[in-house]
Amino acid sequence: MDGRRRRSGRPDVSYGNSDGIAHNRSVILGTIHGYYKEALAVLPLDDLPELAPRLVGAGVCFGFGDPTTNIIANTLSSFLPDKPDPDHRAKKHKRKASIKTPSAAARSDAAGDAPSPPPETRTIAERSLEGLITFLTSYFRYLPTWDALRYLCLANADLLVAVRLIELDRYYNTKDERFHISSYAARAALTCVASSARQPDVDGFIAGSFSLASHLEFVTQTVLADRSYVLSVEKILLLSGMLKKKPRMLDKSDNPMIFADERRLRNCHTDANASGDANCEKVPGGLTISLRAVLLDKIHAKYLKAISRLPMQDVRARYHRALVNGGYCYGPFSCVTNIIVNTLWYDSTFPAMEKLEVDMICTSTFVRVESRSLRGLIKLLLTCIPEISEHDAMIYLLKNNLKVRKAIEMAGAEGWKSSWDVSAYKAAADASFHPEPEAYVQFSTQSLPKVQAAVKSLLRASTPLSSNDVLQLATLLPSSNCISAKSLETIVDLSTDALDMFIAFKEKFVTQQGFFHRKIEAALRKKFYASSLLS
Incomplete structure (x- = not known):
């Protein structure tokens, strides 16, 4: 983002308390709505009205970039531009003001003006929040929902900043412990997220997320270059084509966690200057059941x-x-x-x-x-x-x-x-x-x-x-x-019932052991066969 810290409220640390959970959800949703307003301000919805339903359907705010970039990237990953209509500009001025256009519907949905609907018809902002919670609780074992909400409050609904805060709080110091987007755990969590947020195309969302990561620096600079101007149709088409390409090898300059750390420190310094707290980058410690x-x-x-x-x-x-x-x-x-x-x-x-x-x-x-x-x-x-x-x-x-x-x-x-x-x-x-x-x-x-x-x-x-x-x-x-x-002491002879129980337990163990043994051997044979074909 542009470095501004969103002060929509401090996290409630009443662990497991329903009021605290509701407060944190409300704070995060308010922050997410702000991101959608920023995304809508730079998308050329008047020139490309077909972007609006794509944003409402697939433009969630989570991914490997900052929230606004994620919204735009996820929207464009599912965007299939129509052939240009030369009469489009003339036609759009003749629309009746009373008709709610797709652009207006998208703004209403992203801003959260309507009451909260049932799960199958949640707004894109509410689906984004569910996805953020699902990613954190799926990737980090034993992380309860209320802790995930607390971290998301501290991170201003920025997924990778929340990941980094959890790593710092749990003292994940080694390279193996830290988050990496290419890990199986990260991909599995991303798959869970896409399902929980009801993404229309799970495979397309995952492919687009990794494409964004492989071009993160360029896409972020393009999206956030100048907030005073709407992105041109040419830039939209360029970004859309780039995000549909096969992800390339991740370059060091495109490492999403480097960008996330910069956002974390930048936001923290803003608060430190305001409050005089030099240690605000530390996650407040609390009694967590995890x-x-x-x-x-x-x-x-x-x-x-x-x-x-x-x-x-x-x-x-x-x-x-x-x-x-x-x-x-x-x-x-x-x-x-x-x-x-x-x-x-x-x-x-x-x-x-x-x-x-x-x-x-x-x-x-x-x-x-x-x-x-x-x-x-x-x-x-x-x-x-x-x-x-x-x-x-x-x-x-x-x-x-x-x-x-x-x-x-x-x-x-x-x-x-x-x-x-x-x-x-x-x-x-x-x-x-x-x-x-x-x-x-x-x-x-x-x-x-x-x-x-x-x-x-x-x-x-x-x-x-x-x-x-x-x-x-x-x-x-x-x-x-x-x-x-x-x-x-001499071992006491077991009673008949105890002996039968022991024999049954041993037989069950031997059966399970044989099952897992066969599964592992089959997996090893499959791996050996695949490697021999490659060589």
Whole structure:
């Protein structure tokens, strides 16, 4: 846009409150109506009246550009110009003023003058709002609707600015975590958006969106060059033809997120100058119900990375049990190293009584160990810094990528007093329902520090470990002398009902495992066949 911040109202942060949600929707709709007025002001509707129904039908304000550019681009992507009529200018002056022309209908629809209709006949502005919400809640896992509305308020209904604000709020700092339009997740979210906004041509909308991204700088400059003049018919035809071409390779100068960041900073500086708040670019923190789920996603990524470093055959034949029982991500190292070390230690100290080779680990089992790991991390931090709340602990973990010691350092720099002793690991083990808390505490506080340097040396590289590396590491880790009596007890024979239940569960697991195994093998064969044809 032109750099002006739209002050139609501040977001309501009453999470889940119906009045707050209604307020935010009203604020965003008012902002969107302003964008449509700008788009209508530069479109030559008098010379090309056929643009009006295209705008009402397909000219949504979301896409990879700023909202006004998106409206015009989406309108032109579906625009098929008629043959020029030499008598058109003469005819248009003879129309009766009482007749509501397509241009007038488009202005009324975009301005939101009429009462809110049912979903199948929503105005283009209302459909745009639904699309914006759908994109954010589809792309960002666990983002509730009221949070999406808050970000859209802060971003002035600019989709990619809202995406960037969420990335900053959730501390997506690595290249892999940040939004990229070529990712499968972005394309899937765009498809969901087109359906929720009732776009007449979903495939055409997606193709037009990527065409806009590949010519973003030129289209944006053309559309927003001079707001005092209506775009000429020649420019409309040029843009329409460009947006219908196959998208070219994305150039760095056309990166949509660079433009989005510029709009975010430009709008923020305007508010900063007005209010004197130098930190206004930060998204206001609030108690979001998605915070815990965001941390769980990060923990899930750590587990996947840890598993990828272990020899797959060893995981299938042996370490899967220790991973889900004692392979928690807290400890003296990084999360990935803690998972590996804790898994190998638990397997060697409490070996399985019966061997079982598996091809997969159930999702529910993975969710359980990840959730318990998070409980342990939070409790560890709360024990070291007893004055902070659980929400503050999660914020510190999020800001420091789950690194507890860095989180403690950050809290200390902000004035919180901290201490670290044996009780921290004991609290974490109890909170995570560790099967052998006493043994783990002794291992992590007494035995492990003696070999900590050697363990770091073995796991310094991020390359996959061989079976010999794993054996060497497992031998290096000392077994605890404090083995609970519970682990030495003789296993009690199961009752008939319990045994039947266990057998049924095992059969169900084997059936599911076989199904997924066949699906993956078929997918790999298909990929191999396709690559062999290309080569």
